[in-house]
Amino acid sequence: MKNITQGLLVSCVAFSGISATGTQEQESAPKAGMRPQDRTVLAQRKQQHGVDPLFVTRTSPRAMSGEPITKEQLYTLFEAARWAPSSYNDQPWVFIYALRGTPEWQTLFNLLVDFNQQWVKNAGALVVIVSRNAFEKSGKPNATHSFDTGAAWENLSLQGHISGLVIHGMAGFDYERAKKDLTIPDGYTVEAMFVVGKPGSLEQLPQEMRGMEKPSDRKPIEDFAFKGSFGKK
Numbered sequence: 746m747k748n749i750t751q752g753l754l755v756s757c758v759a760f761s762g763i764s765a766t767g768t769q770e771q772e773s774a775p776k777a778g779m780r781p782q783d784r785t786v787l788a789q790r791k792q793q794h795g796v797d798p799l800f801v802t803r804t805s806p807r808a809m810s811g812e813p814i815t816k817e818q819l820y821t822l823f824e825a826a827r828w829a830p831s832s833y834n835d836q837p838w839v840f841i842y843a844l845r846g847t848p849e850w851q852t853l854f855n856l857l858v859d860f861n862q863q864w865v866k867n868a869g870a871l872v873v874i875v876s877r878n879a880f881e882k883s884g885k886p887n888a889t890h891s892f893d894t895g896a897a898w899e900n901l902s903l904q905g906h907i908s909g910l911v912i913h914g915m916a917g918f919d920y921e922r923a924k925k926d927l928t929i930p931d932g933y934t935v936e937a938m939f940v941v942g943k944p945g946s947l948e949q950l951p952q953e954m955r956g957m958e959k960p961s962d963r964k965p966i967e968d969f970a971f972k973g974s975f976g977k978k
């Protein structure tokens with residue numbers, strides 16, 4: 746808990762525009778007690794401006810052990826999602842889950858494209874992310890329902906990372922079938938799916954997926970942060 750609080754404090758400093766070390770070019774230093782796998786990712790991902798390692802060390806692995814995930818573990822993730830900000834505090838997110846070994850598992854698993862089924866078979870839980878299109882109180886259209894639900898998902902994903910779990914988002918599934926098979930009412934949007942799992946070894950992945958299991962890079966800030974008008978550096 747202390748580590749997370751410290752991390753959030755450092756994040757606040759970083760987001761204020763002043764890096765934690767007082768320099769704009771400083772890469773994140775590994776923290777005392779950091780997990781070996783996080784140190785490896787931190788060393789491989791080029792980062793600047795004193796961003797907290799929490800954000801940089803989160804990845805989307807595919808290798809999972811096949812061990813189950815408990816409802817309590819899942820609820821820790823949903824609790825992180827619950828505290829996300831949203832327009833008018835409307836909280837438009839909905840999560841439909843299935844734990845490995847339960848009757849619901851196959852229904853959610855069957856939604857996935859072949860590529861995803863090949864590695865998701867070792868997950869411990871499967872979740873479909875849905876959002877409500879209109880505000881609960883007024884019934885008026887909510888322009889930010891997907892945005893808010895994305896914020897909740899990212900909270901969840903970072904909590905999963907802190908808890909040492911694999912969290913991997915997916916768009917590779919049948920959206921229409923999800924609406925039908927999961928009896929999602931009109932007025933709700935199917936956003937994405939994700940898996941929750943215990944980390945596994947490379948050998949648990951099909952041969953052709955093993956090379957993908959390395960940290961991805963990102964565009965530079967100058968490609969997406971513009972001064973005053975679109976495209977202006």
Ligand SMILES: Cc1cc2nc3c(=O)[nH]c(=O)nc-3n(C[C@H](O)[C@H](O)[C@H](O)COP(=O)(O)O)c2cc1C
Nearest residue numbers: 803804805806861913914915916917918937960961
């Ligand atoms: C909404 C969303 C959909 C995604 N869909 C898939 C997918 O269907 N299959 C897959 O293997 N990875 C999928 N990914 C994982 C992305 O490819 C991954 O997040 C991206 O390459 C960045 O890598 P990182 O998360 O390790 O930093 C998805 C991620 C998100 C957020």
